Amino acid sequence: MNKTLFNLGDSTRDELSKRLLGEVTTLYFFLNRLSASLMNKNGLTPFMRSLLLHIENEGPQTVPQIAQQKRVSRQNIQVPIDQLRDKGLIDAIANEAHKRSKKYQLTDKGKDLTAKVIEQEVALMAPVINELGSGKLLQAIHTLQHTRQILEQLTTEADKG
Numbered sequence: 001m002n003k004t005l006f007n008l009g010d011s012t013r014d015e016l017s018k019r020l021l022g023e024v025t026t027l028y029f030f031l032n033r034l035s036a037s038l039m040n041k042n043g044l045t046p047f048m049r050s051l052l053l054h055i056e057n058e059g060p061q062t063v064p065q066i067a068q069q070k071r072v073s074r075q076n077i078q079v080p081i082d083q084l085r086d087k088g089l090i091d092a093i094a095n096e097a098h099k100r101s102k103k104y105q106l107t108d109k110g111k112d113l114t115a116k117v118i119e120q121e122v123a124l125m126a127p128v129i130n131e132l133g134s135g136k137l138l139q140a141i142h143t144l145q146h147t148r149q150i151l152e153q154l155t156t157e158a159d160k161g
Contacts, residue, residue, distance in 0.1 A: 020147075038120050042113060043087065048080050052089060052106065052114045060093055060103040089113060 035046040044052075054066060063081055067074040081104060084090045089110035092102035106114065129137060 034124065035121075038117065038124070042117060044113075044117075045080070048084055049117060051077070051080055051084060052110060052117070055090060055104060055106055056111070056114050060105040062095060062098070062101045062103050064101065066104075084110070 067077045095103045
């Protein structure tokens with residue numbers, strides 16, 4: 001962990017924490033609105049989009065596996081999974097490890113829609129990438145990943161204790 005932040009005065013550290021949380025929160029809600037607008041055009045919610053991308057990236061998984069990785073309850077995953085299945089975007093396949101807990105995978109329709117959504121998002125982000133440049137974006141990605149990893153570690157430690 002970088003000790004520099006802890007060598008700062010309390011007021012500076014507190015102000016930086018507030019500014020970071022403020023920017024991340026504002027960006028989250030802005031991106032959520034943009035995503036909702038894009039997803040509505042495709043008949044999805046932002047959470048459904050995240051599930052499609054998760055299944056695409058991780059491969060077939062059970063609802064409990066997805067819930068654990070997304071750190072939400074199984075019930076929060078089941079309803080949108082059922083909706084995605086009803087739309088023909090995913091289907092259930094046998095799970096050799098557990099007969100009653102099916103795995104879900106993308107259908108061809110789900111793969112096509114996921115590719116379309118990604119294409120739309122890439123086009124939406126093009127002006128941001130052009131304005132900031134790859135160096136700043138890579139640094140932002142690294143900083144956000146590192147921040148998330150630290151918070152995940154703190155959360156895991158807090159859950160144990």
